[in-house]
Amino acid sequence: MQDTNEHNELAFIDLRDPLAPSFWTYKQFDQAVKRVASGLQRRGLKRQDRVAIISQNRVEYMITHMGILRAGMVSVPVNYKLPKFSIDHVIADCSASLIFAGNLYLDLVPKDVGLINFDEDEGDTAFCKFVGDEDVVFVDDIPVGEKEAEIAKILYTSGSTGLPKGVEITCAGQSWGLSAYAKSENDDRPRRQLIVAPFYHKNGLYGAALQLTDRDCVVSLPKFDPVVYLKTIAKYRCDTLSGVPTMFSLVSGVSEKTIDKLDLCCVSTIQMGSAPLTPDLIKRTEKIFKNAVIENCYGSTEAGPALFGNHPDGLPTPPSSLGYPLESTEFRLTGGASPKEGRFYVRTPAMMKGYLNLDELTSKCLVNGWFDTRDIMRIDSDGFWFFVSRADDMIICGGENIYPSEVEKLLENHPSIVQAVVVSVPDEIKGQIPVAFIIKSDGADLNEERVKKFALENGPAYAHPRHVFFRDTVPLAGTNKVDLRHLKEEAEVIISALNDELTN
Numbered sequence: 366m367q368d369t370n371e372h373n374e375l376a377f378i379d380l381r382d383p384l385a386p387s388f389w390t391y392k393q394f395d396q397a398v399k400r401v402a403s404g405l406q407r408r409g410l411k412r413q414d415r416v417a418i419i420s421q422n423r424v425e426y427m428i429t430h431m432g433i434l435r436a437g438m439v440s441v442p443v444n445y446k447l448p449k450f451s452i453d454h455v456i457a458d459c460s461a462s463l464i465f466a467g468n469l470y471l472d473l474v475p476k477d478v479g480l481i482n483f484d485e486d487e488g489d490t491a492f493c494k495f496v497g498d499e500d501v502v503f504v505d506d507i508p509v510g511e512k513e514a515e516i517a518k519i520l521y522t523s524g525s526t527g528l529p530k531g532v533e534i535t536c537a538g539q540s541w542g543l544s545a546y547a548k549s550e551n552d553d554r555p556r557r558q559l560i561v562a563p564f565y566h567k568n569g570l571y572g573a574a575l576q577l578t579d580r581d582c583v584v585s586l587p588k589f590d591p592v593v594y595l596k597t598i599a600k601y602r603c604d605t606l607s608g609v610p611t612m613f614s615l616v617s618g619v620s621e622k623t624i625d626k627l628d629l630c631c632v633s634t635i636q637m638g639s640a641p642l643t644p645d646l647i648k649r650t651e652k653i654f655k656n657a658v659i660e661n662c663y664g665s666t667e668a669g670p671a672l673f674g675n676h677p678d679g680l681p682t683p684p685s686s687l688g689y690p691l692e693s694t695e696f697r698l699t700g701g702a703s704p705k706e707g708r709f710y711v712r713t714p715a716m717m718k719g720y721l722n723l724d725e726l727t728s729k730c731l732v733n734g735w736f737d738t739r740d741i742m743r744i745d746s747d748g749f750w751f752f753v754s755r756a757d758d759m760i761i762c763g764g765e766n767i768y769p770s771e772v773e774k775l776l777e778n779h780p781s782i783v784q785a786v787v788v789s790v791p792d793e794i795k796g797q798i799p800v801a802f803i804i805k806s807d808g809a810d811l812n813e814e815r816v817k818k819f820a821l822e823n824g825p826a827y828a829h830p831r832h833v834f835f836r837d838t839v840p841l842a843g844t845n846k847v848d849l850r851h852l853k854e855e856a857e858v859i860i861s862a863l864n865d866e867l868t869n
């Protein structure tokens with residue numbers, strides 16, 4: 366595709382090959398979406414047939430995803446970082462009729478399912494042949510009410526507690542999720558959002574879909590590297606960024622010499638979500654992106670990609686708050702010390718239909734339309750909501766409840782600690798104990814005893830980390846979030862070895 370000098374006409378800038386960027390206007394993008402929908406029909410697929418996508422972020426991914434939706438079929442983004450047996454489960458579980466994939470992931474495609482190859486130039490499986498050159502008018506005559514109840518996409522969980530579970534999102538739920546954060550009619554400013562979160566995850570897929578719905582421009586990178594990320598922002602003048610806190614923690618670790626060479630004043634909005642956001646990270650991020658407003662975002666695959674917004678009275682959102690509940694959403698907290706703190710239940714127009722082929726689990730997690738998020742929340746006196754911790758992550762140490770995110774925030778107040786990750790390990794006496802993995806600033810004179818002393822002096826004694834491990838980096842899962850399971854396993858191995866030394 367050819368470049369265009371008219372910024373507001375650009376739909377997508379694909380940086381899969383940074384040396385040969387691909388620029389797509391809305392005319393080109395929309396035409397390709399129509400042709401994918403027509404190609405699916407020509408192949409004999411019917412409404413609500415499942416179509417899977419296994420690929421890194423690229424323009425063909427979003428074209429295919431939106432073409433599937435346009436045809437009234439069901440888009441199934443697949444996490445290519447899952448083990449092969451999990452991917453086989455996903456394809457079988459959703460009964461995929463067709464799979465779109467690139468050359469990198471052909472070995473993940475089951476042999477008994479049809480394939481369209483993004484990277485093939487010739488042959489029956491080539492994407493370029495599939496979309497063709499004809500301008501086909503796609504006819505959609507399904508009644509609105511019937512269409513809204515149909516499934517638009519199935520997003521699979523990461524499978525951290527077993528095989529991935531398919532979350533069925535209806536067309537009505539998808540539409541509400543996009544309309545809740547759509548630009549106002551009076552806002553005609555063209556925007557460019559840099560997206561590196563994988564499209565198989567709700568954050569990346571929703572972010573790209575929202576930009577395209579607003580007729581703004583998506584700038585897409587296939588993977589995250591902090592230096593490449595910063596250089597891309599400067600080169601393509603991206604004004605909106607999104608991602609998980611771990612990404613921006615890594616960005617803040619880039620040398621000042623590198624950052625000072627880049628013009629990052631274009632960034633006006635940074636949206637972080639999917640993990641707790643600490644005051645220290647906010648400060649470090651604001652230092653790099655001096656013109657940016659940082660938004661602490663919260664959503665879930667099951668209940669909607671975004672659930673909070675601005676306060677109705679115009680009150681400024683506190684730095685670490687999620688904001689104020691959106692209209693048309695219902696919330697309740699249970700089991701807390703007060704009515705303003707507890708386990709978080711939500712009911713929204715974007716609620717999933719259920720977990721695919723898992724009726725018993727759906728009935729357990731979704732009761733009378735209320736979804737159990739398994740998150741602990743609190744509300745302040747102005748009605749702003751704050752994330753406290755995952756209920757599943759809560760550490761019970763000698764009868765005391767410890768929330769890892771609260772300990773992480775405490776530790777990151779130390780001037781020499783860049784990032785802290787707290788996990789639990791089993792303990793014969795206490796039941797569970799908290800341990801911390803620490804990334805310290807360059808040249809910092811910090812050891813385990815000083816970290817423990819800081820925690821004891823600034824927080825409850827029962828919450829201080831019993832062991833402290835220093836690392837240059839922390840492992841990331843496929844969604845760029847910290848891989849907590851890996852760290853828990855690592856901590857258990859190290860502590861077991863230490864205990865063996867003491868007893869021998």
